[in-house]
Amino acid sequence: MKTLFDLRKKQDGEMIEAIQKLYDEPLNVVRLGDQSITACIGCWNCWIKTPGRCVIKDRMAEFYPDYVNSDTVILLMNTAQGFISHQAKAFLDRTIPHYHPYIEIVDGECHHVARYQCYPDMVFYYDTEGLTNQEEQVIEDYLYRTAYHFQSKAYRIVKDGSHRLRPLEPRRAKCNVVAFASIEPMETLVIYNGSPRRRGSNSTLILKKAVEALCDRVEIRDLKEEDKWDEWAENFKSDKHVMFFMPLYVHAMPSHVMGFIEKLQASKGSISFFVQSGFPESSQSHYLEAYFEQLALRLGRTYIGTAIKGGVEGLQMRLAKAQEKIMEPLVKAIVNLVYEGKFNPTNISKLARPIRLGTGMKILFKVLTKIGLVNFFWNQQLKENNAYEKRFDRPYVSLTYENNDTRAFHCNVNQ
Template sequence: MKTIFDLRERQDNEIYEIIQSLYDEPLKVVRLDDKSINACIGCWNCWLKTPGRCVMKDQMAESYSDYVNSDAIILLIDTAQGFISHKAKAFFDRTIPHYHPYIKIVDGECHHVARYKCYPDMVFYYDTEGLTTQEEHVIEDYLYRTAYHFQSKAYRVIKDGSIQLGLLEPRKAKRQAVAFNSIEPMEKLVIYNGSPRRSGSNSGLILKKTLETLGDRVEIRDLKEVDKWGEWADAFKTENNVMFFMPLYVHAMPSHVMGFIEKLQASRGSISFFVQSGFPESSQSHYLEAYFEQLALRLGRTYMGTAIKGGIEGLQMRPIKAQEKIIEPMVKSIANLVWGGSFDTKSICQLSRPIRLGKGMEILFEVLSKTGLVNFFWDQQLKKNDAYEKRFDCPYIF
């Protein structure tokens, strides 16, 4: 079975016919509009309470069977602000039930263990109108990377005189194409908290410490307050210094952050980014960093840089002193930006370590995996929720 998932705002039948010409069997079409896909809120219920099953009740959840039972899925997506749209991003974020919370290491990077025996090829179609060459590369690299972690082959539908499928090849993220800049010390920095969690987020904890350190030199706005987006997008036009602070979700920003970014207009001022992730290695965030560099150019803003810090998941389960040890250099890097008008590149490089896990760490991980210690936290939570016996469920398979 092959399934088209149409994630575009304007859905039409013409492209279905074009793509159908690439296949010798009928394609199923699933149309998903904005109301069909709720944004992932990072609740982890699909891992810890209802293994493999999303708790959301929407059309996206109803289409999971079409996803996992297809041998190819064709994703028709819009682009916005030089990246994939927030709706396409929500689709990717909501695929995490198809994988376990358990981790394996592949080429020095953490990957989630597969829940199903195999996954469909991922075929991407999007219009390149309005994209720069660099933005097009960033999107293509991101889509390949997503498919790679989803353990799927990645293809792109290319319309170049004739219609054809192009196999996407692995490439390193085209990051550091735009240099960090330096400006005068900031009177005030507006920081947007991009965590999708309703409460108890690690981003919120880190930003609380930032506010305690910088006081009225910062203003923190929570992007879950969707009703204020219009007001904030309008204010963005005149605000001198803005930062987006967020957790990494499927190699990029959470979908609601992209939803807000889509509302922004080019304006003067500085822009900076801070990405924290659960996996310890910063390479997971490089594809998002590459996009943020291009976003700064598109918005006409002075790019101050992107700070990356891995290993943050589980922060709040650590003793207070251990939390403070992790948070302190993150807060200091933001303070350097405000007080000095630039990120301290040495401290940013230190924050980003390790870029990838070394062989020694891989060996240690394998040893600990055999003892069960690696999965102890996840198994403990599953047992607490009476879900341990269901941890290997594959609920959407036919």
């Protein structure tokens, strides 16, 4: 089965017909462009309470079986501000239930372990009108990377007279293509907190420390307060210095952050970014960094740079001294930015280490996995929620389809 998810606001049958001819077989068409896909809130319930099942009840959740049981998934997407739209980003974020919280190391990076036997090929289509060549490349690299982490093959439908399918090539994101700039010290820095978690988050905890250090020289705006977006987007035009601080979600920003970015207009001033993630290596955040470089150019703002810090997940469960040790260099980087008008390159470089996990870390990871420490936290959470026995559930798969010879062949090819 091939399933086409149309995530575009304006849906037209012409494009779907063209893709139908491209595959020369019936497509299962799901139209979600006129539906609101609820943003992933990072609650972990699909990992520790209802393994494999998203607790959000919306139209997106109804079609999880269509995704899992397809050999090919085709995504028609809008773009906005030089990236995929928040609707498309929400779709990708919400596929997290199809994977385990457990981690394996692949090419020096942490990856979530597969929940299902195999996954569909991912085929992407987006209109390139209004995109620069660099933005188009950033989107393509991001989509390839997402499919790679999702253990799927990646393709793109391109139009050059006719429609054709082109495999996406593996490329590492180029870092610091746009050089970090320097400006005067800042009287006030507006920081947008991009954490989607409804309750206390690591981002909120870190930014609280930044406020304590900077007092009235920093203003925090929580992007979960969507009723203030229009007001803040208007303020953005005159805000002299702005930072976006957020956790990494599927190699990019949480979808609600993209929703706010779509409202912004070009204006004068500086812009900087800070990305923190649970994975210890910074390489996973480079695809978002590449986009932020282009976003600064699109918004006409002076690009002060992107700071990246991994290994932050679980911060609030650590002892107070351990918390302070992790947060201190992050807060210092923000303080330095405000008082000096630039990131300290040496400090930013240290924050981003390791870029990838080395041989020693891989060996340690294997040892800790064997003695049960790597998965201890997740297993403990599963047991506390009486979900441990269900941890390997595959709730959305069709057993008939999973055992189908054609499906098995497709899986073997992907592997």
